Amino acid sequence: MTNTTTPNEVETLFIRQYIMLPFLTTMVEKSIRDIKADPTGVLDELFIRTSQHIINEIQADLTEVRKALRSLNIRVWDDPKNDGALHYRYLCRGREYELAIPRVIARTELSELLGKYTHRAEKALSQR
Numbered sequence: 001m002t003n004t005t006t007p008n009e010v011e012t013l014f015i016r017q018y019i020m021l022p023f024l025t026t027m028v029e030k031s032i033r034d035i036k037a038d039p040t041g042v043l044d045e046l047f048i049r050t051s052q053h054i055i056n057e058i059q060a061d062l063t064e065v066r067k068a069l070r071s072l073n074i075r076v077w078d079d080p081k082n083d084g085a086l087h088y089r090y091l092c093r094g095r096e097y098e099l100a101i102p103r104v105i106a107r108t109e110l111s112e113l114l115g116k117y118t119h120r121a122e123k124a125l126s127q128r
Helices: 009-037 044-071 103-126
Strands: 075-078 085-092 095-102
Touching: 009 044, 009 075, 009 085, 009 095, 009 103, 044 103, 085 103, 095 103
Parallel strands: none
Antiparallel strands: 075 085, 085 095
């Protein structure tokens, strides 16, 4: 017999995206600020525009994730602890759960996500 109260794979993916996408946005925004603060070459504007495109894609996906979580009646909130991991709590089907993502895992996930969004940006640019 399976436990129908625990989040399924899709719900868990939405929860992780809800957590990780804002961090990814912050990373890309910081890169833009760094380039603007210390311009180094002729490709800076291209980098900034591509990064802004990536941010727009992340924000669109985050909006969809928020809608999905709302429709699934799942609430997620920060549960800060000082132990080298990102801690969150979430409510799913009336039960509260805890999720801890070690920072090293979070960095790996963010790198993979950035690669995914960069690839999408490359495809969008090549279709123009």
